[in-house]
Amino acid sequence: MELSFEQGPIRPPSEAASLLLRLTRNCPWNKCAFCRSYKGATFSRRSVEEIKNDIDTVVKMCRSVQEISRKSGFGGLLNMDVMVKLYNTGDYQLFHVASWLYNGGKTVFLQDANSLVMKTDDVVEILRYLKESLPSVERVTTYARSSTLARKSVEELTALKQAGLSRIHVGMESGSDDVLKLINKGATAQQHIEAGRRVKESGISLSEYVILGMGGKRWSKEHALETARVLNMINPDFIRMRSLTVAEGTPLSQKARNGEFAEETEEEVVAGEKLLIERLDGIQSNLVSDHSMNLLEEVNGKLPEDKPAMIGIIDRFLALPEREKQNFILGKRWGVYRVLDDLRDASNHARVADALDKLEKEGKYHATLSYLKNQVI
């Protein structure tokens, strides 16, 4: 019988090489107006025993992987030949575990949306068991909501750190209370600050996610200024940029239809990004645009020293002639371009220019852009 353990659907891009271990199912809040991640899925808890059993299963799967390597004449080592063999078994989870081992077996991501809603003692027990069972693990990360973290004491968070929790990813989205209310985030700016500062004080690394464009046209400036203010109060280790997509079927798309929310243009979103970065002050965070949904994926750097370079990239885009801006936006959303320098590729540039002309003639430019943007999750 094939071995298997439970896994959820989502992890941050930075955890692509991590082993995914599910502590709770889905999202206990599930009400953010822009989010479709767990729509229609009910939150439920898993017992410590169930999770420990899953860890035991991973250990057995690691042994199976080594056994397959030995039987193939590679003495338990993982190489491409063994990986291909494992892939061809069609056992997705065994391949996931093998890929994790192939990458060193060092990182684990605890799923789903808010694992720390579990009792702290239970998470501590799981972390200890995980580290004992899989000694190669060096980094353990998870998502957590600010409203949950703000209810944990620094002592509790320190206990989690000592048991092996290395990093917490928090969806701040915005530092503006008006925007947080609009999107029904279930957290205030003050809770974001409180939660973030406690995590920092415990020594756990902190990633804060910000959604560019989340304020829409009405709250654009406030979104940028207040988000910068809250981030300045926290000084997270990472500020991770995401860009808004108004997905069909979400409460936000309903608000957009009835006029309560007006989406910004791509250029307005970039101008808001510039204002936000300009206002980041007195912090040493790493700012990363590690998602292809961001128009300017090359805006990355360490604060404060890389701030001028990051603003420089944004200014370079904003200074492009109108047609060039449209060409870049369409090419980026289409997957032809990644960075601004890609505009120099004459053949791709001509291809995108032709498509742009055609879409405009047919009156389909905006609809196509919106469609392409929504394809990226």
Ligand code: SF4
């Ligand atoms: S807390 Fe996260 S997963 Fe849950 S609804 Fe909000 S954005 Fe989605």
